[in-house]
Amino acid sequence: NDLDWHKHTFVFAPNAYGKTTFVNVLRSLRDNDPTLIRARKTLGATTNPEAVIVIAGGNHFFNGTRWDKPCPDIQIFDAPFIQANILTHEIGHEHKKNIHRIIIGEQGKKLAEELSALKTKEKTKSQEVANLVAQFKKGGFTLTMDAFLAIPMADETAVGDRIQTLEQDIKSKESEEVVQKLGHPKLMVAPSFDLSASKELASKKLVAVHETAEKLVLAHIDRNFKDGTKARQFIRQGLDLIQADCPFCGQDIKNAADLLKAYREFFDEAFRRYLEEVAGKVASLEKWNLDNVLTALVSTHNANLVTVQQWAPYLGAVGLSDVVATVEKCRAGLVTLKGEVQFVLESKQKDPNHNADLSQFDALATELGALKATLEEYNNEVTAFMEKARQYVANLPKSDIALIRQSLAKELETKRRFALEWKSWATAYPPAKKEAGDLQTQKITKQKELEDYGKTIFDTYQKHINELLVTLGTDFAITGLTGKTDERANESYSDFGFLILEQTVPLTTRQNEAPCFKNTLSEGDKSTLAFAFFMSTLEKQPGLDKQIVVFDDPLSSLDETRREATARLLLALSPSVQQLNVFTHKRDFLHMLCDKIPDNKTLRLRFDKKNGTRFDILDIEEDRKGDHARLIESMERYLDEDYGPSAEIMQGNLRKLFETVLKTKYYRMLADDIKAKHGLGALLTTLLGAKLIDESIKSRLFNLCSVANGSHHGEIVDVTARQLTRDELLPLIRE
Numbered sequence: 001n002d003l004d005w006h007k008h009t010f011v012f013a014p015n016a017y018g019k020t021t022f023v024n025v026l027r028s029l030r031d032n033d034p035t036l037i038r039a040r041k042t043l044g045a046t047t048n049p050e051a052v053i054v055i056a057g058g059n060h061f062f063n064g065t066r067w068d069k070p071c072p073d074i075q076i077f078d079a080p081f082i083q084a085n086i087l088t089h090e091i092g093h094e095h096k097k098n099i100h101r102i103i104i105g106e107q108g109k110k111l112a113e114e115l116s117a118l119k120t121k122e123k124t125k126s127q128e129v130a131n132l133v134a135q136f137k138k139g140g141f142t143l144t145m146d147a148f149l150a151i152p153m154a155d156e157t158a159v160g161d162r163i164q165t166l167e168q169d170i171k172s173k174e175s176e177e178v179v180q181k182l183g184h185p186k187l188m189v190a191p192s193f194d195l196s197a198s199k200e201l202a203s204k205k206l207v208a209v210h211e212t213a214e215k216l217v218l219a220h221i222d223r224n225f226k227d228g229t230k231a232r233q234f235i236r237q238g239l240d241l242i243q244a245d246c247p248f249c250g251q252d253i254k255n256a257a258d259l260l261k262a263y264r265e266f267f268d269e270a271f272r273r274y275l276e277e278v279a280g281k282v283a284s285l286e287k288w289n290l291d292n293v294l295t296a297l298v299s300t301h302n303a304n305l306v307t308v309q310q311w312a313p314y315l316g317a318v319g320l321s322d323v324v325a326t327v328e329k330c331r332a333g334l335v336t337l338k339g340e341v342q343f344v345l346e347s348k349q350k351d352p353n354h355n356a357d358l359s360q361f362d363a364l365a366t367e368l369g370a371l372k373a374t375l376e377e378y379n380n381e382v383t384a385f386m387e388k389a390r391q392y393v394a395n396l397p398k399s400d401i402a403l404i405r406q407s408l409a410k411e412l413e414t415k416r417r418f419a420l421e422w423k424s425w426a427t428a429y430p431p432a433k434k435e436a437g438d439l440q441t442q443k444i445t446k447q448k449e450l451e452d453y454g455k456t457i458f459d460t461y462q463k464h465i466n467e468l469l470v471t472l473g474t475d476f477a478i479t480g481l482t483g484k485t486d487e488r489a490n491e492s493y494s495d496f497g498f499l500i501l502e503q504t505v506p507l508t509t510r511q512n513e514a515p516c517f518k519n520t521l522s523e524g525d526k527s528t529l530a531f532a533f534f535m536s537t538l539e540k541q542p543g544l545d546k547q548i549v550v551f552d553d554p555l556s557s558l559d560e561t562r563r564e565a566t567a568r569l570l571l572a573l574s575p576s577v578q579q580l581n582v583f584t585h586k587r588d589f590l591h592m593l594c595d596k597i598p599d600n601k602t603l604r605l606r607f608d609k610k611n612g613t614r615f616d617i618l619d620i621e622e623d624r625k626g627d628h629a630r631l632i633e634s635m636e637r638y639l640d641e642d643y644g645p646s647a648e649i650m651q652g653n654l655r656k657l658f659e660t661v662l663k664t665k666y667y668r669m670l671a672d673d674i675k676a677k678h679g680l681g682a683l684l685t686t687l688l689g690a691k692l693i694d695e696s697i698k699s700r701l702f703n704l705c706s707v708a709n710g711s712h713h714g715e716i717v718d719v720t721a722r723q724l725t726r727d728e729l730l731p732l733i734r735e
Contacts, residue, residue, distance in 0.1 A: 003615050006601030008574055011583045011615075012590050012623075013605030015553075018613035019583040022605075023078055023552045025051055029060055032070035037062060042612070055548070071548075073578070075538060078552035082530040108457060111450040118446055122439035129436045132429045139422070141413050148417060149426055156418040159411055166408040173401035179314055179393055184386050185304035187379045188323070190372035191293045191334075195341070195365045198281045202344050202356035204274065271352075278349045285342045291335055294327050297375070308385065315388055320381050326374045330367055337364035458482055461536055468532040472565045474525060479504060528562055535569060538577075548579045567592040587623065594620050628664070631657045635733050647726045654732065655680050655708035658701075666692060680705045700735070707732060 013019050021040050028036035029051075041049050048064025053071075061068045136145055225231040301323050308318050340360040347354045416422055462481040469477055541547060551570070567589070574580045574597055584590055594600060604618035625633075631653050637643055638650055645653075662683050663674055669690055673682050684701055687693045693701065707724060724732075 002617055007579050008597045008600040009581045010590055010593050010600055011603045012618055015585050017605040017607050026074055026550055027076055029067060029071050030074040032067055034066050073546050074548045076550045077534045115446045115450055118443040122443050125436040125439055129432050143413055151414055151417045155414050159414045163411045166404055169404050175314055182310050183307050185307045185382045186300055187382055188297055188300055188375045190375045193288055195361050199358055199361035201278055202348050203358060205353045282345045282349055290338050294331050297327050298324050311389055314392055318385055321378050323378050330371055334367050464536050465532045468535055472528050472562050474528055544576050547577050549577045551582045553585060563589045564592055567596045571596040628660045647729055648723055650729055651724055
């Protein structure tokens, strides 16, 4: 029917009338992607969207969920193509990969896919090898992997005997190492005190004269000294310093002769020495903490028992006499006797002529002697034990245990080599390592093959794109177009720069203010670049004569010069493709296309709220008509029928028609009037003054001017005309 699409079909519609929606339907058909249709389901609709597209006599049906069969032979240039390849804001790594796929064509894609597959396999296999290496390292082996794998299979049966021998050697050597660090029991020292000297002091008595002097001195001390404990020393020092008078107050001491005599008798040297000796014994006895000494013996014995027990694995069970029982048995008696002896000495200290009970000294000496005898027997046992231990150490063999342990560690690793886990590891690692190496070699070879192929392709592609850019009138060119396949990306990608005013501008830069694609190319330049890439891609498309090529509105963002060049390029493309379809909202571009490719079908999209969007035939010649032609046709129809416009509108159209004709034909003469927005009367006056209008028609023109409605589209008028009826207008329109 009339809406069937031609080999060259152009569709016009304002924005938001559904052009992009229909292009998305075609993209959905090409990519077999139902989401592109479902995402554009009419708001509020309850039924699933459906579509039927007829291509080469075959139906392609979308049932609301999927296409019954896709049509891959559709090439589309639109906003999604630009976004995926030449993003209007910035070119990222994904865009570079897409551009690379576009440039290298089917053969290059095949090589790139093979390279990508090899990279994936090599990465997977390398990861497997890395995991095996990590497993080995985690196993804690000291052997290298090569040494581990070189262990002969015969060792699986022989290694057990070697381990047993080494373990026995270590057991023998370990006793030497441990025993050398063991301590020895300690000898005990029996508690003792010089009781014979103390007993001798206690048995002594002083002569009577000392007794009388002592009483007199002590009485004097009690009467005259606040602190009696320091009085004796004080008086003794005074006697040493006396001359004629008192050394302390300087008074005559003749009347104190008796007291001085008593002082001298009391403090003579022998007497003083005796008291000092007694005081010394008392002090020593007080400091001798016999109870603590006995407790220390018990602690020493307990520590010795622990030490002896540590030797038991090497010397066998060895016992020591239980001195704790002996010590505890005599503790109370010894402490009591010590107290009795101390009491006797303190009594002698107070009264040197006191009759001392010397039996306490003998009793304490007897008890201490018995304890000493017991401890000597105990020390004999300790000495015998230490000799036995020394002899044991002396008899141990001398050797380096560290070397034996190293040998054992290696043998244990050898044994682990034949455990199930490491048998599996040893089976898996060598072939995995070899396969990873082979894949690495294949990857490098394929990468080189792709680079060699791409070098010619990229040079040719860059040249062709730049030719297209020249045709499209750009002031920039691309430079350095290369394919890259480094290890940072799993897929190959393309990189290039721009040559602008003989300056190279990169795609990206780390400096925000530096020139780059993002901030140097205008939006029109970017669209033009995308168009050039697309056109170059089509030329490398295999079976181009079977392709349906669709252009959506992005190309219409180009300026006038580039749109005309675009139309010429589409004309050159049209013979090579099965069908060329162009969607646009620009009338001037549509007219360009129709001029370049007259053999076409031109459609338009119409929209109303009730029925939505529909296709309709667009009469391009009708669409080309200017306002002048449309006014004339409107008046001709008005003469034949009263089809709708009011008489007031048609009256205004008279003036508009004359103004349009005059302004077009005499533009240069009327330029000032047009600029000043003068009305029809002023225009006629100017033309009459320039003798560009015949005097014979002057009256008729001014008559028409006077009856035409001056208030038309805001125009400035000379006079206000009266409103005419249709019948009054008809003869004026005919004239």
